[in-house]
Amino acid sequence: MLSTQENAIIIEDLKKSFKNLEVLKGVDLTVRRGNILALLGPNGAGKTTIIRILSTLLHPDNGNVFVNGFDIKTQPQEVRRSIGLTGQFADVDEYLTGLENLLMMGKLYHLSRSVITRRTEELLKKFDLTEAARRPVKTYSGGMRRKLDLAASLIAYPPIVFLDEPTSSLDPRSRLNVWETIKKLLNDGVTVLLTTQHLEEADFLADTIAVINDGRIIAEDTPGRLKSRVGKERLELVIKRQDDFERAVTVITGNDLSHNSAEKTVSLAIENGVNEIQGVLNQLAESGIEVDTLTLRKPTLDDVFMHFTGLKPDEGRNEAA
Amino acid sequence: MNSQLVYKKAYWMAGDVWVLIVRSIKHIYKNYDQLLGLTIQPIMFMLLFRYVFGGAIVVDTGTYVNFLMAGILVQGLAFGSLTTSFSIATDLQRGIIDRLKTLPIASWAVMMGHVTGDLVRNGLQAFILISMGILVGFQPTASALEWIVIAVLIVLFTLAISWIAAIMGLLAKTIESVSWLGFLVIFPLSFASSAFVPTETMPAPLRVFAENQPFTHVIEAIRALTLNRPVGNHLWMALVWCFGIILVSIPIAGYLFRRHGGR
Known part of the structure; x- marks a missing residue:
């Protein structure tokens, strides 16, 4: 049994199937407190399924999963209180202003009025959104929207944050801006699990990269060592x-x-x-x-895949999960 | 669980529902395109029937506009209530419901928010429509008590259609499919009724349907109440239909909501 004191996330032999499709085939993964782990893999590798299970949106078929020391199967409410979720399938309300979105999230986390006010100001400032705070979100650029999304997931000081492809479909400049924002989280001692399809992103952000393909972790190492293995x-x-x-x-x-x-x-x-x-x-x-x-x-994700699997990523199973 | 904890949980739950109701009400005026569309359409219908078709329709309510008002009102409310299906389908597609599910709240509170938002918007719409009706010659003779009964009917009818709309929003695969799904349900119910013409001239099978479906009961009840005519069994039938639909559709919507997302 791994220590839940040291590790914010513990995943042991996690399996999940949708109908006849086995998406996760026995995933083992741990993330130490205060670390950033990047889950790197192509579409359909099972990244989003892992995040959905960790954030209590899906039930696993098999395996033990602990988030912040809580069992996702028996203590989902405690897990929900420990996490923030951002990305592909979590979004903000585009008719409300940035400020209204954050205030609403704060209220739904049952924070006190004074905490909400303080935290909202703090996050808007930190993510450079103070000026845009009173504008409806539908007027925001893609990058601003992602940053607001990130801020919304941080409102209740969660010790653990999940970022599901935080920069997908952003232009290079907004991407860099979001990366720098994510980097700032580290100073607060937040544990981050992020998924990405880009080696460059994982390299820039993560302490550890876990390469996932076809429902299994095929390599796990620091970005430096992983890259030196690929060249x-x-x-x-x-x-x-x-x-x-x-x-x-x-x-x-x-x-x-x-x-x-x-x-x-x-x-x-x-x-x-x-x-x-x-x-x-x-x-x-x-x-x-x-x-x-x-x-x-x-080197790109393709090269990492060639190295570890001998296959190009798209030669693997091509399921959307 | 001790009583203090139960109290605290109930307090939080009520708070969550309130926060999400406020969100849906904000959508009404922030998304004014939608409100405008939902109000203009029935007004256009009212003018169309009042001035274009009305002269050729024979009714026993004195002027045609007196007959028309209840029909326009109920059709407008029904289309307005469909907004719930758009809102829920949009929240599902955009992932807002997924995010809410990862919060320590009762996630169905978001459905309550949308249904209540519809109620507020429909109240507003009913007020505008009746005012417009009076401008073009509608002469209600209802007493204060009768107006209260009409208001209750408006609320119950809106809730009934909104919960059906919630089910459609949860079943729809895309936001686009919601619009024709709603049209497919509301269009025949509102036209194959006594909304615009008396049912007497309809062919027999259609007439049987038109005279016994819920829209007609609600329309006839409101028509009788506004014009000081005998209500007959329409009021009771309208209440039974509305309560029946609400009681059946809430658990179905709840089940579909929990099932969503592969849980």
Whole structure:
């Protein structure tokens, strides 16, 4: 039995099926108090199902789940008092103003009038929404809306916050803005479980990344170590001629090698920068293989998946859950 | 559970319901497009029937506008009550109900909020419609007591349709499907009734339906009360129908609400 003192969230052998579809196939996961854990995975991997179970919206078929030390099956009301929920399937009221939304949430958490006033002001200020506070939410930009949503989930000082794809469908600038807002939560000692499809997001925000695919956690590590397993950067080469491509596959050596014969591409992890790239190019030059284009890019979720499963994310099961 | 805890829980629950009622009432004036649409439509219908069709319709209530008022009122209230289905379907799609379910509150309070919001809006709408009616020649002769009975009928009828609308909102897969679902139910009930024309000229099967369905009873009761005519059994039948619908639809709505979200 894991300690509920140290761990804000404990999930043991969690299983859940919808009709004949097994969405969670035995998930084990713990989040230490005050940490941010990112659940990284493609659509249909089971991320949202986990959040829905943790926030008492769904009953699990099997397994033990403790949130803030409370059993979700037998103490759902205590769990609800310990959590804040933001994201894909939680939203604010667009006809009310930002301020009215926060006041309403505060009242529904049965906070006292003075606490609501103080907390509302504090959150509006913290999330840069003070000026927009008296405008209806339907006039807000996507990023402002997400921030208000986040503020609404924090109104009752929950020790644990769930963020379900907090930046999905936001433009890059709003995304950065929301990220910085989430980072601020850490200073308050809040435990955060967030789901995302972007390695970059998990990397920026999380202390720990758990990679989920097809209802199972397939890797769990710090962002730094996880990335070093996939390679700091990836070199992608497009070979000019088809017969050269086949030779190139045998000639090139390196970590996390992958290739695609239809597109005549070879890609590999680069750990030591320029020297390593030079080495690869030399190997090819010696064998007389011509390279069409060369790109160096940051590893993506796809690369993480290739590394741990040998599959591209969309080659896995494609269920919407 | 000790009595103090029970008291505290009841206090919180009443508070939660109140907070969500206030939210729905705010929607009335913040979403004024909707209020405007809901008020203008019956006014247009009233003018259409009063001035375009009215002259060709023979009634036994003196002027046609005296006959028309109750029908326009009940049809307007019925369409107004459908707002509950929009509000609930919207809350479900947007995830507001999911968020409320993760709060330590009784989540059905949100349905109470929408139904009560409808009631306030319909009260407002009834007042506007009757005032407009008087402007175009409606001459009610109801006493104060009769007006009170009419108000009670308006409240009960609104509640009955709102709870049916709540069920439709919970069953609808999309916000769009709510609109034709409501239309499909309210349109035949309000036109195949004595709302706009006496039922005597309708073909036999339709006439049997029209004379025995709840809308006609509510319309006839209000018509008789406003014009100082004998109410017959319409008032009692209207009350029985409204109470019956409310008693049956609340538990169904409650069941559907709990079931929602795969619980």
